[in-house]
Amino acid sequence: MKPTDIGNPNYFHKVVDCQWACPAHTPVPEYIRLIAAGRYADAYMVNWKSNVFPGILGRTCDRPCEPACRRGRVEEEPVAICRLKRVAADYKGDVSARMPAPAASKNGKRVACIGAGPASLTVARDLAPLGYDVTVYDGSERAGGMIRSQIPKFRLPEEVIDEEVGYILNQGVNFKSGTWVNSLKDILAEKYDAVFVGTGAPRGRDLNIPGRKEAAEHIHIGIDWLSSVAFGHIEKIAKRVIVLGGGNTAMDCCRSSKRLGGEEVTVIVRSSFEEMKASPWEKEDAQHEGIPILNFMVPKTFEHDNGKLTGMTFETVRAEYDAKGRRSLVPTGEPDKFVAADAVLIAVGQENAFPWIERDIGLEFNEWDMPKLNEETFQSTIPNVFFGGDAALGPKNIIWAVAHGHEAAVSIDKFLHADSLEERPLPQVSVTSQKMGIHEWSYDNDVSNDHRFKVPLKDLKLALANIKVEVELGFDQKLALAEAERCLNCDVQTVFTDKLCIECDACVDICPVDCINFTANGEEVEVRATLRAPSTDTSQDLYVSGPLKTERVMIKDENVCLHCGLCAERCPTGAWDMQKYLMEMEHAGPGCRSKRAGARAA
């Protein structure tokens, strides 16, 4: 194997599993350390810079960081990264003075954002402080998009949305509320320099089975129903409710029903419990509220009595897997099951819909009726029209919308400075030694043995009594500190200097997880087989040094390194050092443009 090039920013980035997994690449360990230090406002700003909605995401994020967390590989559960983010938001105090001021002077470029969801708002936040004249259109009175219309208030209080949306709109962004855009042609006619489409995936999938039309009055599309609830148009539901679907929307529907008068609320899913699309913790939350989840039941008919819904009939199935592991649901032959109900909420998926984009204006669509895009630049086939969020690549979640927003903002900024869009900016990286004294480091390297702490919940009775009462109380400062201490500080990297090594084995002996080896070099497959501890996860890199005095090389398996720094503490020559690798994505602005850019800008 060749010596590892630690100069490549991706090498150490990948070691920080959480940051690597985060679509917006938020420097997670950095803000967790700040939380541990009680510097909540600083922790909040690290988040805000990267993911724009820390308070919102700290309650609702799909948390791709947590399954990636190294702690989950050396212990049972990952660090509660998401809920620590909420801690930063909860205890930050007033940060308004730290927000960017509206641009002192405009740069003369006008940008329209269609839809006021997380993708558009991210574009607006990135561009407005640079002097762009940004106009955000939305059909609603208030900005937030799906964040406001879909997520029940018992998970995400209105004030949190208002605050974080406010930080963006206060930066001199024009918000055209109550303005439903029904023609892209009209928008283009207004001669914006660039247009960003962040209209989400606004159409809930329907279920056309017998009885659907007849009993329509009692059957609702989940996302439409949720937004009616969010805006106060619906305040009640019947006593017996069936929620169809196994995703997070279904979980929000059933938990909302339970708070609006639903006494017998049942979630019914075609697939197995494990295969349900909902996040494990959302399923857990629903079950905690006494909502049964029935699996392997395929809806057959809506039963009704002259239009009045009486229930639904389901066929029982089981999962069978072919040689390639593809699943098919096969009827078991058992008699159909009838489940009595007065109302049904259909939450079986979301779709994109672009009825408002004319098909003759040069914007091309692909075979799935989605806009043709460059998936890196988010540019459409009309060069100054960009997409992001669910509208770009189909339904995902908020953090992806934010990541798309950042990238699209970079593209727009580069586009309006006549710069190459394909040349993406490199991240900002700093690598700094954490050594303060002989055995002193500027991070806490004493690994906590605590197991993951649970977020305290509101008493169930009180929580179910009012749809606006937030269920999760959030960590208090003491719990937050204890949970923050579980973080392994994976961004504090073990940096090896082969010239200094005397091969005394001190690091090998001290390493608690046997990740350091001095061995003969070879091909990766052979090398992995000879390491001291099993090295089976090939997605985790091996850190390989140059040849040492004995012709051997140092090989470190990054997989379960605890970043405790004991290798560096026991190293007599300083061949090992603990260095903090801080990586921040380059957002729109002068830093994202190449040097020659702007020459042709107007």
Next chain:
Amino acid sequence: MTYIAKPKLNHPQAAVNTLGFTRRHYEGTISTLCAGCGHDSISGAIIQAFFELSIEPHRVAKLSGIGCSSKTPTYFLGGSHGFNSVHGRMPSVLTGANLANRDLIYLGVSGDGDSASIGFGQFGHSIRRGVNMLYVVENNGVYGLTKGQFSATADQGSKSKKGAINSDSPIDLVSVAMQLGATFVARSFSGDKTQLVPLLKAAIQHKGAAFIDVLSPCVAFNNHGGSTKSYDYLREHNEAVNRLDFIPKRDEITTDYAPGTVEDIEQHDGSVVRLHKVAEDYDPYDRIAAMNYLQAHAAAGELVTGLLYLDREPEDLHAHLGTVKAPLNSLGDKELCPGAKALDAINASLR
């Protein structure tokens, strides 16, 4: 020294031995020795050896004297019996313990000061009596705890960190042990665990006085250009005469080697030590020839390492004395007071 405890979190797929223990079950508390000390590597090798042998830690007694080396038993086998004795007196305490309870595995850990100076006599007598033990000397050639004066094993002509030249003749513990009748004698280097671990395993299973001299650089006072016990010097002058594999059971032997290059030696417990010859002319069963070989190569400035001498049919102190087969603490009133008849028989035999 390191202030924090070694994290308890383990490698999720860490190997376990036949007892279900991981290597970490054989660790002690974190070392307080200087970073990079060769002694820590020896502790690591001892941990590895006991782990691989699947020995229950509580079946081991580790004894030591005074010095950097003698501190190390704290850093391995936290679940074993331990005795940190007076300077140079470890061999007597070990001998006594061994006589009282012959069922334990005895590991004596000492240094060049503890064994070649103040405890030289004790060292010699425990060897010549054939105490069933593994006696490890962690040999760095200096008094590390008192800032690096030459010890009795420092080579004549070698330089101290401050520049003084050693004028005294060195004691070669390996030669002494061989001459005094140790039945397993080896020399190794702390920086070569592939050699050291199998030697330790074979020596632990050896039923008799086993002695290993492990050269162990002192990073603080004896790892410089004029030293003959630095990492660089030892690597340059290391002449291994053989390599060992330790194989717990005979039926697991699978690999074939060219005849003449490998020899399997069955131990008393059925395990096998496989000897890979490196120096063709070296015969580890011929004590006189081995001693000559050592002297000749030492004169040429080479440091001979490996399994230097092995008595294939060792005897130990208990065999010499004809002691009772059971540990003393397992003897009950019946065995200890066999009654008037037995006393009469003894008296009669002495008349």
